[in-house]
Amino acid sequence: MFDSCKTNNPAAWRFTLRFIVLSLLYGLFSVLSAAGLLLWHPTGIVIWLLAVLPAIPIAMAVLVTGRYMNEEKDDFQRAVLVQALLGGIGATLVITTVWGFLENYAHFHRLDILFLWPIYLVFVAIAYYIVKAKYR
């Protein structure tokens, strides 16, 4: 999946392409949302609509991941992805819990909650390579 540049697996290719498009959309929507909230000073429901905008590509990324799991015929690849997702989720939850305690009780620097998505992606990628290396 993450090394789909070297693969001739069509499902992995489709997943990577979709993921790149969604990442670009996420960037675009984030800029739009931030600019809208900062410059137009919207009120009421528009605030919520603008704040939800960057979450749309994230929700779509979930759909794309689910679709890849259905399309992927190689059971090994699917198992590696599931383990990588578990690793990414575990690491993200551990970091937020530890940081949350330090933030609340040890006056630790505030972690911007917007970083959760990139943190999750980085840890899924790290876990993916660790799991792959385990089977090599």
Next chain:
Amino acid sequence: MDCTTTSPAARRYLRRFLVTMLLYVVFIVLAVSVFVHYRPTGPLAWLLAVLPALAIILQIAAYGLYLAEETDEFQKNLAVQSMVWGIGATLSVTVTWGFLENFVQLRHMDLFLVYPLFCGLSGIAYGLVGRRYR
């Protein structure tokens, strides 16, 4: 993975889940009380903050074990889908909250709420995904 299941893997997972959840609650109460009463600093503060995370690691390991032990492909698929939907919904909520927090001065989301949020949303996702196949 519901309580009426006959799958031995699911029963084992439920037992492990309950034990680790209990551990999580005990560790949270312990960490909060020590932080509030003794106001530790340095490595002790770090150790206490890591304590509830240990239970989370065990819970994720229990989930991984369940996925490895479950022989029913349908149940396994259901568990994976609910996990993926759970994390997707959690990240969608945190991104939306993050934008509101940064640009409309919504109060800061307590970071240790992310884990219960993920558990709750994964549970809802499990129910919804299971219903789709009924």
